[in-house]
Amino acid sequence: MRPPQTSLPPGPAEREFMTFARQFAFYGRTVIIGACSLLAVLAMPVDEMAVTALICGAVLAWCGVHLACADAPGRARTMLAADLVVMTGVCLSRPLTVPETQAAHGGTWVVVAISFVAVSYQLTHPPVTGALVAVHLCLADLAGAALANPGTWPEAVPVIAWVLVEAALARVLFGLVLRESRAADAALAGAAAARKDLEIAEARRAAEREHLAVLHDTASATLLMASLPGSPVSRGDLRTQAARDLDRLLAGQAAAGEADVARELTAELAAHPGLTVTARLADDLGTAPGAAVAGLRDGMGEALRNVARHAGVTAAAVTAERTGPTLRVTVADEGVGFDPAAVPTYRQGLKLSVTGRMAAAGGHAAVASRPGRGTTVRLTWPGEGAPGAAEGEELIGRHLFRGLRHAGLIILAAIHFGLVLPTLLGDLSGYRYPLLQLVPFGVLTAVVAVTAVFVVRGRPWPRRWAPLALAAVFAASVAATSQLPSIDFLTFPHWSFMETGWFGVVLLGHRGLRAVGAFIGCHLTVMIVQLLAAGVPARADAAGMAVSALAVCGFQVAVVLGTGLLRARGDAIGAAARDRETMRIRAAAAAHIHADQRERYRALHATVFPLLTALAEDSADPADEEVRRACAREATRLRRLFAESDYAADQLIHELRACIDVAERNGVTVQLAVRGEPRGLPQDVRRALTDPVITALAAARRTARATVVRAPGQVRVGIVIDVPEAPIAAGPAGGVRIRRVSGEGRLFVEAACAA
Known part of the structure; x- marks a missing residue:
């Protein structure tokens, strides 16, 4: 028996895209229908504007209701039915809202409105529902065209049929970006899994280094002193040190959260009564993460212990200061000094307790010393820097723009070969100079072909390709438009206008809305200049042209704007994913570290802890040969343990x-x-x-x-x-x-x- 199939929950990029698609669809259709309604009123004769304004006002009111109630729970079917009724009414209102002359421009505000509604349904509903809605709206608009122009309504069929093509292209765009969103989620999940293993391993390693550093500072040093024949440390001092070591070892890891820097450093200074320490702690040290403060505190403590053991002096100077987020602690003495390069690799004091600690805390330590010139240890923690380029943002942005580029190329190819080519060949004899249409079409075909090769192969195109290609597209568009009469502008004979902007989407989409908008704006400006040179259109004709321009350019700008806004959310998507993953990693790392700690302490309880306890309770006399041997034996085992952590x-x-x-x-x-x-x-x-x-x-x-x-x-x-x-x-x-x-x-x- 096959197990039941379960679908995985959507990832953060997919969830964000689906939410954005719905908002974009609802708000976008409201804006477009609002603009179309205004142009519809302006296109009507003055004596008919009132009726048109009343109808358009009702449509805008419905858009407001639809926007407010579209996501209301339990009302999806009701809103769908009501929307179809209203938009059907818009289509059937053609005799009242569309002037007879506007049909000559190959489109009306009604066509533009229903095309954006059909597109919006592709972003918010399943494919079957979206397709049925698009077909219904086209049939309704065709019925409206028949009511408005009973004798010439078949001429509207190609324009209305293009609505189906736009809906299909919108579905392709939605599917491609959705696929890339899922690919981004998969990439994020893969990176998160690898990061989880790495960070857990690093956390365990850091915990082990800190454990070894604490052992070096406490048990190893104390047992070594106890093992020395004729140790200079008194029995009382050893008893105090052993008790302090036990407390320190049993305290475990540094507490999470923030810690007061000055308080921790002051407490550590008090633990060195045998030294005369001149301390200058700045007043603005503030707080820092517990691990960073522990690294500074314990590194300073080890530096002071080295002064007492090796420098041959009883005085040291400590300074602590803060510059912005950076904390610096300096320990200096005027003792015998040493050559850091001559320290054997198996000596662990500086490596474990100073440099290793600071590295684990995200900082660094520098030791400056020369024989006879004293020693200076500088500890620096640079603060919690802002994260670099967010991995999630990069992945999501890369996948979204790959989806945009593929979808834009498919839309461009569909327009170029599916709409423009048949129209151009069918109307070629109607042009004054057919060669001025064929040559620009050939140029655009070459640009499409070369760009498709780059996109299909997944390779970035050369730096100069985009500007050269766009210059060729721009020149071809100007040439193809140069001999058109004003009445043909923004109609099917003006084929270059329908696809020029899509070249900007494909070639400049990665640069954002500003670059694409500048290209489309330049194209519109030159086209308007050519239109005025060919003849100033009447008010109704100009309004119709504006509707056509809104239909063509609006979709192009909307695609780039939507993808750009979604990419801008990439940092939030990535941050949310990282936050969730960080919590899971911390929980897993804490479990591993706890298990490691228990195992390490189990070994210590069998060896080191009994000796330290006996020394702390004064039940073991370091002068006794057996006690001295036991201390030497365990001190040596600890030194071997430290060496095992080296490579x-x-x-x-x-x-x-x-x-x-x-x-x-x-x-x-x-x-x-x-x-x-x-x-x-x-x-x-x-x-x-x-x-x-x-x-x-x-x-x-x-x-x-x-x-x-x-x-x-x-x-x-x-x-x-x-x-x-x-x-x-x-x-x-x-x-x-x-x-x-x-x-x-x-x-x-x-x-x-x-x-």
């Missing part, structure tokens, strides 16, 4: 050097010998290989020698220390075999695995 060419050696660094800080001289090329080993295998080394180094007194041998099919990591009875707690894991040999005052431990 090194030889990851195993990089992590091993981080382990050796702790032993060297404890006064052990360690030699390292490496043979063989790097191997790509999983993290759990690398940990199993280095765990015996960590335990042995924690027990070493003065000397140790580490070796790494990478032979074909095997990797071996060995350690020799000067304490033969040292306990080695590591056991086989991840396919790693442990071998231990003691004698002659030394202990040799080797971990090996297949590779």
